[in-house]
Amino acid sequence: MQRFHLIVIYTLIALLIGVVLFQFKLLEEASKQPQFTVNTSDGNQIRITIPDKRVNIFSLPDKVNFASEELPLKDPEVRERFEREIYVNAYWESNAILLMKRANKFLPTIEKILKENGVPEDFKYLAMAESNLLNVVSPAGARGFWQFMDATAKEYNLEVSADVDERYHLEKSTVAACKYLKKAYASFGNWTSVAASYNMGISGLSKRKNEQRHNNYYDLWLNEETSRYIFRIVAFKELFEHPSRYGFDIPSKELYNRPTFRELTVDSSIPNLADWAIKHGSSYKDLKIHNPWLRSTKLNVSKGKTYTILLPV
Structure with a gap:
């Protein structure tokens, strides 16, 4: 019986020591954080600890470009639109991490086809903006990485039938996208407008340019989706080319790969x-x-x- 009492006493002492050490640990952590004291109306004091900063303000670059065409970031309104897409995508961490891992599977194929067809490599980021490199279906019925509608897919020689839908075919849909992009370039003569037209159509963008008598994408008043579109694409480019600047550090062994x-x-x-x-x-x-x-x-x-x-x- 005496031995049992000793075991109980030692156990209680160990628990007490554990509680004391835990309290010291909390005090140590709190001492590392900024604190200040507030006097209450009844003469007491309340100590307030400011938590560690969880959100960073990024130092954005002064110059960025899409397909070698520079964004006019000296324009405060343009810079604000660019910043919006950087913060939205950088702080949607789960999506950004998975996209960076997934991109390793598909970008080599997309880059190769873009190069073979004379389309700037930056258009791989357009595919990201369209689908996050997933075979998604939009509310309007667009499908695949490049989000082709049924009629447009057939126009660019993609088969769409009960058994086969080549909008989901990585190589063939990328070739079809290149055909569209080159056709749009023949109409507009600059790649920024080409990318914008991918969102609202060649005729749609041409109509807005004629109505507003401006040729520059950044000077046009467009619908919400198209007005954000180029900035979303360039935000992906910025995050992928400078991941550590925005807090992303993914070891190469963690990236996804396509099998042989x-x-x-x-x-x-x-x-x-x-x-x-x-x-x-x-x-x-x-x-x-x-x-x-x-x-x-x-x-x-x-x-x-x-x-x-x-x-x-």
């Missing part, structure tokens, strides 16, 4: 894609993840038509 693929050419219909995937040493899940343009459980192939399906090695 084997390409299978298909020239006849596949009645069951799950069976076909298993037959070729893969799974229906892998087939759908890496070929999101396959929209059904089967694939009808017209005479003379071929498709290339990617499966991980």
Whole structure:
């Protein structure tokens, strides 16, 4: 019994020491933070601790450009619009981190196609602004990384059917986007207007320029979405090119990667894609993840038509 009492006493002493040490730790942490004392009406005093600063004010660059076309940041209104998109995206940390990790999977392919088609590399950030590099569907029905509407997709030779929707095909949709961008450049002669037209259409932007008798995007009064559009694109560029400036430090080992693929050419219909995937040493899940343009459980192939399906090695 005496031994039991000693154990209880020692336990209570240990708990008391733990509580005292915890209180000292709290006092130590509080002493590191700015404090001030307020006198109350009844003669007492209240000590107020100012918490550590959680939000940083960024020192934004004096010069930024999109496709080698400089933003007029000396204009206070333009600078304010740019700052808005920097803060909105830099402090949406979860989205920014996942986008930076995800971009490593897809940007090499997008950059290669942009270069091959003579389109400035900065347009990869337009794809980010459109979709966050996800195969999303907009409320209006636009789909894929480049957010093509049904009619526009077909205009640029993308197949849209019950079994196949090439708006979800990374390579083919990027080529189609390049065709649109080059067509818009032929109309406007500058890449900033080209990017703005991607949001509101070539005819829409042309109409606003004619109505307002201004050719410069930054001098136009546009709808809320298009007026923010270029700044959102350039904000992504700034965050990606100078991540540490905005508090992002993602080790290369943490970035996402696409697997090595084997390409299978298909020239006849596949009645069951799950069976076909298993037959070729893969799974229906892998087939759908890496070929999101396959929209059904089967694939009808017209005479003379071929498709290339990617499966991980």
